[in-house]
Amino acid sequence: MARQQPQGMDTTEISRLGLELGEKFHEILRSVLGQMPMPDNLSQMERDVRAAMLQLGNQMLSNWLALQNPTYPPQTVSCRCGAQAAYKEMRESVLLTALGRITYRRAYYLCSACHHGLCPLDDRLGLRPGEISAELEDLTACTGAHLPFAHGGDLFTRLTLIGVSPQTMDKATQAYGAEMATVEAEWITTSQDAEALLRQEREAPPVERLYGSLDATKVHTDARRDADDNGWRDLKIGAWFTTDAQPPATPDGDWQIQAKDITYFCDITDAETFGNLLWATGVQRGAQRATDLVFLGDAAAWIWNLVSLHYPQAKQVVDWFHAAEHLTPVAAQVSGTPAERSEWLSQAREDLWEGRLDAVIARCAAHVHAGCADDPAQEAVTYFTNNRHRMDYPTYRAQGYQIGSGSVESGCKQIGIARLKVPGATWDTAGARHVAKARAALLSPGHWDMLTSRRVRQSTTG
Numbered sequence: 001m002a003r004q005q006p007q008g009m010d011t012t013e014i015s016r017l018g019l020e021l022g023e024k025f026h027e028i029l030r031s032v033l034g035q036m037p038m039p040d041n042l043s044q045m046e047r048d049v050r051a052a053m054l055q056l057g058n059q060m061l062s063n064w065l066a067l068q069n070p071t072y073p074p075q076t077v078s079c080r081c082g083a084q085a086a087y088k089e090m091r092e093s094v095l096l097t098a099l100g101r102i103t104y105r106r107a108y109y110l111c112s113a114c115h116h117g118l119c120p121l122d123d124r125l126g127l128r129p130g131e132i133s134a135e136l137e138d139l140t141a142c143t144g145a146h147l148p149f150a151h152g153g154d155l156f157t158r159l160t161l162i163g164v165s166p167q168t169m170d171k172a173t174q175a176y177g178a179e180m181a182t183v184e185a186e187w188i189t190t191s192q193d194a195e196a197l198l199r200q201e202r203e204a205p206p207v208e209r210l211y212g213s214l215d216a217t218k219v220h221t222d223a224r225r226d227a228d229d230n231g232w233r234d235l236k237i238g239a240w241f242t243t244d245a246q247p248p249a250t251p252d253g254d255w256q257i258q259a260k261d262i263t264y265f266c267d268i269t270d271a272e273t274f275g276n277l278l279w280a281t282g283v284q285r286g287a288q289r290a291t292d293l294v295f296l297g298d299a300a301a302w303i304w305n306l307v308s309l310h311y312p313q314a315k316q317v318v319d320w321f322h323a324a325e326h327l328t329p330v331a332a333q334v335s336g337t338p339a340e341r342s343e344w345l346s347q348a349r350e351d352l353w354e355g356r357l358d359a360v361i362a363r364c365a366a367h368v369h370a371g372c373a374d375d376p377a378q379e380a381v382t383y384f385t386n387n388r389h390r391m392d393y394p395t396y397r398a399q400g401y402q403i404g405s406g407s408v409e410s411g412c413k414q415i416g417i418a419r420l421k422v423p424g425a426t427w428d429t430a431g432a433r434h435v436a437k438a439r440a441a442l443l444s445p446g447h448w449d450m451l452t453s454r455r456v457r458q459s460t461t462g
């Protein structure tokens with residue numbers, strides 16, 4: 001569509017705008033400074049000045065927007081169907097912006113060929129009549145990705161003086177999550193394109209040691225709204241990261257599990273579909289080209305099945321904390337004094353740390369209660385036997401690998417637990433999925449800004 005670009009503002013226009021705003025400013029000053037009774041504390045004065053700034057900003061945005069209309073609207077503009085649309089009238093609409101509600105007018109055209117009505121100014125500036133502006137959407141979605149919508153709405157209004165309903169915040173946050181899902185779908189397409197992979201191989205910088213990590217957490221979903229679940233669904237979460245941090249000399253030492261360049265991805269879906277996302281996000285990080293790829297996780301079968309399928313070359317490591325956790329309930333069963341139990345635990349942990357898996361398994365086996373269901377000692381024996389090839393901790397330490405998946409653990413907590421576990425709340429699956437994706441984007445450097453530019457670009461293409 002051909003667009004008529006209005007001229008940039010000249011000094012006369014700026015001066016006129018200045019005069020109009022000056023009058024408005026004067027009016028605001030009179031009402032703030034002339035109020036009776038006069039405020040008797042600074043807080044009241046601060047609140048009044050903040051409200052005045054917002055009013056003035058609102059006025060400035062309104063006037064600036066009005067000046068975007070050409071003085072004489074052209075009689076016709078090109079319609080997207082190819083025909084010419086005729087000028088009808090100046091039409092009024094409303095926008096909710098980061099500076100409050102704004103009423104504005106712009107030229108409205110109607111195409112007699114396809115009966116499509118259009119406002120060139122809306123298309124050019126990405127105005128969304130009757131809706132929230134892209135800027136306000138960014139701010140509310142960001143708040144909604146941090147906090148439950150009701151709390152987020154309260155905080156947002158306190159900080160910005162702009163009233164935003166929980167529903168508006170929900171919608172904005174979900175829009176960002178849905179945008180992330182679209183980005184991921186594009187990544188999945190690219191990741192299955194052999195040409196694109198070869199190009200990356202040739203052009204992208206080499207990737208040395210890269211870590212991947214997978215985990216899952218439960219999300220409480222509303223079984224009445226979702227026929228396909230029984231009230232709880234797995235939110236699968238993954239992370240890609242690098243780190244210079246190494247494990248301490250002893251397991252009780254100081255763990256510095258700081259990840260660098262971490263990017264998160266998540267979904268509520270089956271393992272196979274999640275595998276496509278694992279591969280696609282991996283391609284974004286060059287995981288398939290990494291000279292040294294290390295996967296950290298707990299011992300869930302779906303994790304290692306996906307890793308073996310997509311990254312057969314990767315080193316598989318059971319996260320130290322997950323492994324050591326399996327010893328605690330066994331220690332509780334050891335007969336004797338608390339000191340003896342504590343001694344048992346410390347010996348077993350040392351064996352595990354030093355990679356003496358036969359000894360760890362024998363220690364646990366000594367406390368198996370034969371024929372007892374859910375016996376933690378029996379579970380530990382099975383667990384250590386099945387995963388012993390992923391627990392060669394002395395070798396991993398010697399190679400300088402991180403063996404504690406603190407980053408993705410904390411990602412799980414931050415995405416699943418901190419944001420999606422809202423007391424008394426249940427989610428519909430689509431909502432939970434989108435909010436989780438929005439939150440993962442927020443925690444992954446660069447992702448949120450990418451989503452914002454995509455949202456802005458979409459509104460300006462009409």
Ligand SMILES: [Zn+2]
Binds near residue numbers: 080081112
């Ligand atoms: Zn048309």
